[in-house]
Amino acid sequence: xxxxxxxxxxxxxxxxxxxxxxxxxxxxxxxxxxxxxxxxxxxxxxxxxxxxxxxxxxxxxxxxxxxxxxxxxxxxxxxxxxxxxxxxxxxxxxxxxxxxxxxxxxxxxxxxxxxxxxxxxxxxxxxxxxxxxxxxxxxxxxxxxxxxxxxxxxxxxxxxxxxxxxxxxxxxxxxxxxxxxxxxxxxxxxxxxxxxxxxxxxxxxxxxxxxxxxxxxxxxxxxxxxxxxxxxxxxxxxxxxxxxxxxxxxxxxxxxxxxxxxxxxxxxxxxxxxxxxxxxxxxxxxxxxxxxxxxxxxxxxxxxxxxxxxxxxxxxxxxxxxxxxxxxxxxxxxxxxxxxxxxxxxxxxxxxxxx
Numbered sequence: 001x002x003x004x005x006x007x008x009x010x011x012x013x014x015x016x017x018x019x020x021x022x023x024x025x026x027x028x029x030x031x032x033x034x035x036x037x038x039x040x041x042x043x044x045x046x047x048x049x050x051x052x053x054x055x056x057x058x059x060x061x062x063x064x065x066x067x068x069x070x071x072x073x074x075x076x077x078x079x080x081x082x083x084x085x086x087x088x089x090x091x092x093x094x095x096x097x098x099x100x101x102x103x104x105x106x107x108x109x110x111x112x113x114x115x116x117x118x119x120x121x122x123x124x125x126x127x128x129x130x131x132x133x134x135x136x137x138x139x140x141x142x143x144x145x146x147x148x149x150x151x152x153x154x155x156x157x158x159x160x161x162x163x164x165x166x167x168x169x170x171x172x173x174x175x176x177x178x179x180x181x182x183x184x185x186x187x188x189x190x191x192x193x194x195x196x197x198x199x200x201x202x203x204x205x206x207x208x209x210x211x212x213x214x215x216x217x218x219x220x221x222x223x224x225x226x227x228x229x230x231x232x233x234x235x236x237x238x239x240x241x242x243x244x245x246x247x248x249x250x251x252x253x254x255x256x257x258x259x260x261x262x263x264x265x266x267x268x269x270x271x272x273x274x275x276x277x278x279x280x281x282x283x284x285x286x287x288x289x290x291x292x293x294x295x296x297x298x299x300x301x302x303x304x305x306x307x308x309x310x311x312x313x314x315x316x317x318x319x320x321x322x323x324x325x326x327x328x329x330x331x332x333x334x335x336x337x338x339x340x341x342x343x344x345x346x347x348x349x350x351x352x353x354x355x
Contacts, residue, residue, distance in 0.1 A: 124168025
């Protein structure tokens with residue numbers, strides 16, 4: 001059994017009338033396809049039902065949510081765009097926390113059911129490729145993977161304390177400074193641990209479509225007209241950003257919004273898509289999800305780490321086989337800015353830190 005918890009929200013007026021949650025799904029489908037016929041097919045309802053839903057709630061707000069035009073299909077109005085953004089931002093902000101909670105509940109319920117499926121506990125930095133693993137490992141390897149999201153440093157610390165079997169973290173390609181190697185050395189011991197290669201990914205700046213402010217580099221972050229949204233200090237993305245700022249001798253205190261943080265790539269992208277910030281730093285897949293432009297700045301390796309003895313577990317061997325499968329590589333190749341990087345290959349700590 002697997003428990004899944006999803007965020008839901010209600011829009012209620014002074015008289016207590018609530019919007020049908022289906023509306024948000026329809027609006028998101030219209031935004032994706034630009035056609036109401038395809039949107040209706042995506043959500044599994046008739047064209048008439050979806051159009052009546054849009055008309056009803058357009059009347060509720062007193063302004064259209066979708067505009068239909070001959071030969072041009074369907075387009076969200078500014079209010080329709082804002083409602084869609086609100087639903088996406090809620091999803092981006094809450095999904096990792098709800099997935100962590102679902103893992104905890106799932107563990108207790110399966111224990112009560114005396115589930116005998118092999119289980120591996122993975123604490124990992126949030127990312128689009130890592131999110132593929134639980135379903136794929138279960139299907140391909142028959143192993144239940146309990147994935148909980150933590151920042152890279154917190155995930156490494158959790159593995160070092162024995163709170164999980166594996167941790168997921170990322171390292172900048174060609175930029176492992178002595179200071180960063182020392183920091184990682186607190187948790188990764190050459191004799192005790194091994195590292196498993198997974199993917200490479202591109203990190204850079206998210207900007208609004210068309211890049212209206214002409215943001216092209218980290219130097220632009222100190223401009224007075226640029227509002228930045230950051231990641232939390234324990235995240236690997238924040239570590240990479242700070243490393244790049246130090247390389248270019250950019251004073252973080254001069255960046256407007258540097259102290260304002262979100263906890264996932266998607267939440268940063270949603271913040272910018274809403275117009276609440278002008279730019280943020282993260283992976284290209286998040287920019288693509290929210291239809292933002294992307295300024296690539298750095299490549300990095302996303303890796304897994306575990307204790308040496310964990311590699312001997314039959315469940316771990318089956319997981320490694322799943323990571324080496326064509327199915328995993330194909331799934332990763334479909335993520336913008338991601339590429340397989342010898343997934344499932346086991347390396348020493350020294351090899352990885354010398355990257």
